[in-house]
Amino acid sequence: MTALYTPYFGLREDPFGMAPDPHFLFLSPLHQEGLAHLLYGVTQPGGFIELSGPVGTGKTTLVRRLLEQPPADFEIALIINPKQTPKAFIRNLLQEIQPQTSPASHRADLPTLINLINDRLLEIYRQGRRVILVVDEAQALPVETLEQIRLLTNLETRTTKLMQIILVGQPELDSLLDRPDLLPLRNRITARFRLGPLRAAETQAYIHHRLKVAGLATPLFTTPAMRSIHRSSHGLPRTINILCDRALLGAYVQRRRLVTLPLARQAAHEVAGASRPASRLRRAFHRANFFMFFWILGGCGICLHLGNPVSRVYPPSGYAQPGLGLSHDSPNPAQAGS
Template identity: 55%
Template sequence: MYTQHFRLTELPFSIAPNPRYLYLSAQHREALAHLLYGIGVGGGFVVLTGEVGTGKTTLCRALLDQLPEDVDIALIFNPRLNSRELLAGICDELHIPYPGPRASLKQLIDALNAYLLDAHARGRRVIVLIDEAQNLRFDVLEQVRLLTNLETNQTKLLQIILVGQPELNQVLDRPNLRQLSQRITARYHLNPLTLAETRDYIRHRLKVAGGSEQEFTDAAMRAIHRRAHGIPRLINLMSDRALLGAYTLGKPRVTGPIARRASRELMPSGQSRNGWRVPGLLALLALTYAGAVWTKALPNPKQGLAWLHSLQGQIAPEPPAAKAKVAAANRTAETAAATPPVKSPPPTEAPKPLPVEPPKPAVPVEPPKQMVPEATPKPAEII
């Protein structure tokens, strides 16, 4: 591998959430401070959101290293559970005994409540951290909210940390979950890294891996940031591929062209971040719309074209080369909408066949009578 070529002690850009490689930018430090503040206040909910790959899980693992000694925590990384399974998972994490796999919801809640009261009497606090919380069902979220009702006269006995993608905020903003939203004591959203933070992030990981921090040129780091949109997980993937490319070419540093080639191998230029091929998709939509106009399936062509243009902006910003293709497809759709369909002439009727009289029955012909041979005259006698 390239570790010996660049004199590294280990792979610097692994996507595993290793806390040793945690890069605390200004916003990451602020997010960690929000989490610690929410835990210090006690009770209620703490919410951390961010796009895929922005470092939420890594930040949570760093949080675990900074928890006080008097805190017990249950980690739930699989949120696709029903209410009973979630409570059983919490009991398993906290080593709470319960009747078994057939335990009812009430039995699990009673066992958890008894444990929380005992922990409070011993001066300990209990936290439940749920990752990928945007996948929780409504009934499970409601059950989680009810768990925070376990309390004494002075304090809440349980605190919940919800970690998820931006869709989690949309879920929590629903009117039927307003009781849960009112119990959120701290909330933070992680944004992608800036260009300056991307430079520091790459150099930080190289330094932890024993590098010289000069393995990437500035042009290479700019190319990776532009292509990865500042998302740390994508930065890791592209940086790892770029180091491999430089090693293959025998180069001492990763240059701009090497980084751009590595990013193209991971994310082809025709793909957006969600994997769709944007120009081809828009052209297909335009042709589909043209066919609908031709068959009169759409009553208002202008409204349909406006919808098509708005959809183009929602899918992804297009590169200049793709705009010409989309414009041509749109012109085709507009031409199809403006040109009335050509009516084909009515089919001419085939000439009616003349009536044919049925053949008359044949008159029976009498068979010829048998000719009776005439008598042969006798020869005259000679006297």
């Protein structure tokens, strides 16, 4: 669905859509290096390639670029829901590389499924091609499923591996692969790369790039606005898209032709709006506690002040406490020196 502001700004398409569209891929130096790692890894015989990074850094977009332009003589198998048992995962892989599977394969046990995969991989190999298996959100893989995936790298001819495996996931994937019991798998990783956020200058280049791809050659965001978007997004491309989309909508509603700093800040406040009432509530709670503390402290002070005269009880005038040698005419200490 086309955004309301698209025709208003003379754009051919939405420049900041949420779908990981390789058409809009912006290759920062870090992304170029990540893509180079992927291309290098898939050309190596067998093993694993790991691509990790925080949510919204462009991992899936980078992989889709690889899927759209795979190296020659490769077929792609993509698993996007990896939180499965070993048997379910192997069955899904078989369906990816051989869509026309027999009904009997759905009832087959795990060894039979692996034999079917091996037969299919050999068939593809005899046709002069190999398979690349891409597992997205790989940090969700159960350990036993990861171990089964490792065993898939044992499928080979006398001279070459039959399948290359790419694991794509969030930083938790690094911790998962660093487990001591996964050392055999970790030893088979041939390339490992981690994506990070964009720098301030890269964020500005990213915004200009997406606008240009969408059909706009002239600047649409002021430099202060782009700096503000970078700070609010922490350089994460997905969050940049959300903020830019909201800022463009705000400019459209106000009939502005440029996204200025106030519009960028307004967009950031709107995007973070869900968390602001909770923050206001916390601030109000802390203020209430602050005033309650001083109210109680003041009350305690009043009580102490009022209690002092009562606590100091003097004997009546002329009273002599036995053994102290005071005469009946001894003055009250309160009157002494008067």
